[in-house]
Amino acid sequence: xxxxxFKNLSKSFGPxxxxxxxxxxxRNSEFLVLLGPSGCGKSTTxxxxxxxxxxxxxxxxxxxxxxxELEPRERDIAMVxxxxxxxxxxxxxxxIGFGLKAKKxxxxxxxxxxxxxxxxxxxxxxxxRKPNSLSGGQQQRVAIGRAIVRKPKVFLFDEPLSNLDxxxxxxxxAEIMKLHRELGATTIFVTHDQExxxxxxxxxxxxxxxxxxxxxxxTEIYFQPKTRxxxxxxxxxxxxxxxxxxxxxxEISMAIGRIKVNIPPNSGKDVEVxxxxxxxxxxxxxxxxTEIKVKVLVTxxxxxxxxxxxxxxHESGQQLTSVVxxxxxxxxxxxxxxxxxxxxxxxxxxxxxxx
Amino acid sequence: xxxxxxxxxSRFLGTIAIFTAIIVVLFPFFWIFLESLKPPSLGGxxxxxxxxxxxxxxxxIVLNSGxxxxxLNSFFIALIxxxxxxxxxxxxxxxxxxxxxFHGARYSILAAEMMPPAILILPLFLLLYKLELIDSRIGVIxxxxxxxxxxxxxxxxxxxxxxPKDLEDQAMIDGYTRFQAFYKVILPIVRPGLGAAAVFGxxxxxxxxxxxxxxxxxxxxxxxxxxxxxxxxxxxxxxxxAVAILIAVIPVLILSYSIQKHLIRGIGGxxxxx
Ligand SMILES: Nc1ncnc2c1ncn2[C@@H]1O[C@H](COP(=O)(O)OP(=O)(O)OP(=O)(O)O)[C@@H](O)[C@H]1O
Ligand SMILES: [Mg+2]
Numbered sequence: 331x332x333x334x335x336f337k338n339l340s341k342s343f344g345p346x347x348x349x350x351x352x353x354x355x356x357r358n359s360e361f362l363v364l365l366g367p368s369g370c371g372k373s374t375t376x377x378x379x380x381x382x383x384x385x386x387x388x389x390x391x392x393x394x395x396x397x398x399e400l401e402p403r404e405r406d407i408a409m410v411x412x413x414x415x416x417x418x419x420x421x422x423x424x425x426i427g428f429g430l431k432a433k434k435x436x437x438x439x440x441x442x443x444x445x446x447x448x449x450x451x452x453x454x455x456x457x458x459r460k461p462n463s464l465s466g467g468q469q470q471r472v473a474i475g476r477a478i479v480r481k482p483k484v485f486l487f488d489e490p491l492s493n494l495d496x497x498x499x500x501x502x503x504a505e506i507m508k509l510h511r512e513l514g515a516t517t518i519f520v521t522h523d524q525e526x527x528x529x530x531x532x533x534x535x536x537x538x539x540x541x542x543x544x545x546x547x548x549t550e551i552y553f554q555p556k557t558r559x560x561x562x563x564x565x566x567x568x569x570x571x572x573x574x575x576x577x578x579x580x581e582i583s584m585a586i587g588r589i590k591v592n593i594p595p596n597s598g599k600d601v602e603v604x605x606x607x608x609x610x611x612x613x614x615x616x617x618x619x620t621e622i623k624v625k626v627l628v629t630x631x632x633x634x635x636x637x638x639x640x641x642x643x644h645e646s647g648q649q650l651t652s653v654v655x656x657x658x659x660x661x662x663x664x665x666x667x668x669x670x671x672x673x674x675x676x677x678x679x680x681x682x683x684x685x
Numbered sequence: 686x687x688x689x690x691x692x693x694x695s696r697f698l699g700t701i702a703i704f705t706a707i708i709v710v711l712f713p714f715f716w717i718f719l720e721s722l723k724p725p726s727l728g729g730x731x732x733x734x735x736x737x738x739x740x741x742x743x744x745x746i747v748l749n750s751g752x753x754x755x756x757l758n759s760f761f762i763a764l765i766x767x768x769x770x771x772x773x774x775x776x777x778x779x780x781x782x783x784x785x786x787f788h789g790a791r792y793s794i795l796a797a798e799m800m801p802p803a804i805l806i807l808p809l810f811l812l813l814y815k816l817e818l819i820d821s822r823i824g825v826i827x828x829x830x831x832x833x834x835x836x837x838x839x840x841x842x843x844x845x846x847x848x849p850k851d852l853e854d855q856a857m858i859d860g861y862t863r864f865q866a867f868y869k870v871i872l873p874i875v876r877p878g879l880g881a882a883a884v885f886g887x888x889x890x891x892x893x894x895x896x897x898x899x900x901x902x903x904x905x906x907x908x909x910x911x912x913x914x915x916x917x918x919x920x921x922x923x924x925x926x927a928v929a930i931l932i933a934v935i936p937v938l939i940l941s942y943s944i945q946k947h948l949i950r951g952i953g954g955x956x957x958x959x
Pocket of ligand 1: 343348366367368369370371372373374375522
């Protein structure tokens with residue numbers, strides 16, 4: 331079991347509202363990823379759930395039980411910190427067994443459990459070493475071992491992979507997912523790496539400025555972004571945005587042309603139209619009513635492995651970015667004019683916020 | 686490798702400077718040692734350089750004077766002072782290091798440290814007089830606590846500052862209270878700091894003359910007071926004084942050497958980071 335509920339959770343440090351009334355239901359055995367730009371309150375959310383920060387207002391429930399006022403040790407959770415927070419004066423075995431000792435587990439049982447975990451994580455030969463003699467990946471494993479040995483209701487991970495090099499990061503990512511499948515424990519994983527979030531999550535929570543922007547599966551987040559922030563934050567290279575106005579007959583007029591679309595309700599008169607780079611297609615055919623055909627100047631082409639990023643400029647000054655397969659690259663020459671098409675079903679319409 | 690003239694010159698000047706400093710620092714010790722070996726008949730004659738060395742002063746001090754008792758007093762007073770200071774100072778330093786809104790408050794400790802002891806001596810004297818603790822070791826310990834506790838607290842703040850906060854958070858998640866996290870996880874990490882602070886506090890108490898001079902009598906006299914008392918109406922008993930000084934100074938030198946690695950960080954308190 332391990333179901334977590336945030337009810338109107340808020341946290342302020344002095345006058346600053348860091349978490350601004352969030353509501354969230356985390357399901358049992360779910361792998362939930364908190365994703366957002368730096369400083370949006372991801373770590374604070376985890377620390378509130380862990381009991382390391384006091385809640386300013388609102389409630390936290392674990393399995394229906396109100397834990398808002400409980401001490402960290404009474405919540406039955408485990409956390410893996412970004413820099414692992416291994417106890418430097420203790421051996422690996424003592425580090426892993428430290429939480430069991432708190433529960434007055436008999437030493438023999440502690441030894442057994444520590445050995446089991448060490449075997450599971452491939453740490454057996456390191457049990458008598460001190461943490462500072464281990465590599466980053468090994469320290470990471472010890473931190474994970476220390477978390478899972480207690481079989482807590484909820485696992486919290488605060489950017490645990492960000493100190494590892496790229497290969498090791500992929501390896502640990504797979505390992506954490508495997509552990510999650512085997513143990514089936516509710517996991518909340520903080521990252522600001524969207525690729526990591528997409529790869530690991532059952533559901534992703536996108537946060538910004540202490541608010542939840544969207545909760546959904548990776549597919550939902552990518553293909554149906556609910557807000558302009560989510561649309562712009564997810565995807566690499568990021569979505570193109572074009573300012574436009576809605577006219578009476580359900581048409582959007584933009585500097586690059588006009589098109590009929592299904593306009594979402596209450597989007598106002600001024601809108602921003604988003605389109606993912608990979609949806610901008612090279613097009614020499616006659617234009618259809620469901621798409622806009624645009625003449626653009628190719629300004630830059632950059633090869634990124636199997637794909638290439640093409641930067642283009644419309645005569646109105648509007649910049650567009652598209653992603654193409656590398657074998658199509660020679661159709662895009664810097665300095666030449668080409669025709670591209672933007673299909674109406676690929677457009678995302680967001681109300682324009684003036685600031 | 687090309688060594689330029691400038692480099693060679695500066696290296697030469699640097700070497701000279703270092704040797705000068707070493708001689709300036711060590712010469713007094715050497716001189717005091719010579720004094721301690723002079724026969725008493727030559728006592729008070731620092732201008733005499735050649736003489737027959739004798740251990741007379743040493744045996745006189747060790748066998749026929751109050752100095753051994755004074756050493757015992759000084760040792761006992763410094764030890765108890767340090768133990769109490771650590772018990773009070775370590776949690777205080779931890780609190781100063783950890784809690785928000787307290788960052789400026791740590792400098793108030795410095796203020797306590799810098800206060801001239803003359804401010805405290807009168808109230809302390811009256812207090813100890815009423816409690817009938819004049820000429821008692823406890824009285825001196827109380828007086829020494831007034832400056833050793835702040836020094837040790839200040840000394841330890843820097844060590845606690847360097848322990849990541851995540852560690853006690855982790856311990857609290859692992860099932861411990863904050864206090865348990867403090868003594869099971871944090872204290873073992875700062876053990877080198879505790880040792881260095883203890884040595885530093887010990888030396889401060891061991892060296893103190895001001896309070897000891899005013900608060901002790903025959904029973905509780907400490908070593909620095911005994912040293913001062915060789916300056917009598919009949920003149921200075923330089924030979925015996927030299928012996929006592931050496932006895933007082935040697936443990937200080939050894940202890941200071943043992944903590945030199947941690948001394949800078951500790952004295953810097955929270956300021957120095959490297
Ligand atoms: N103890 C604190 N006192 C004051 N402000 C704080 C405190 N802890 C966090 N904050 C502020 O709260 C905001 C959110 O911090 P938080 O650590 O939750 O961000 P984050 O989303 O985890 O960012 P990152 O990706 O950089 O880790 C930041 O602006 C930070 O300055
Ligand atoms: Mg963070």
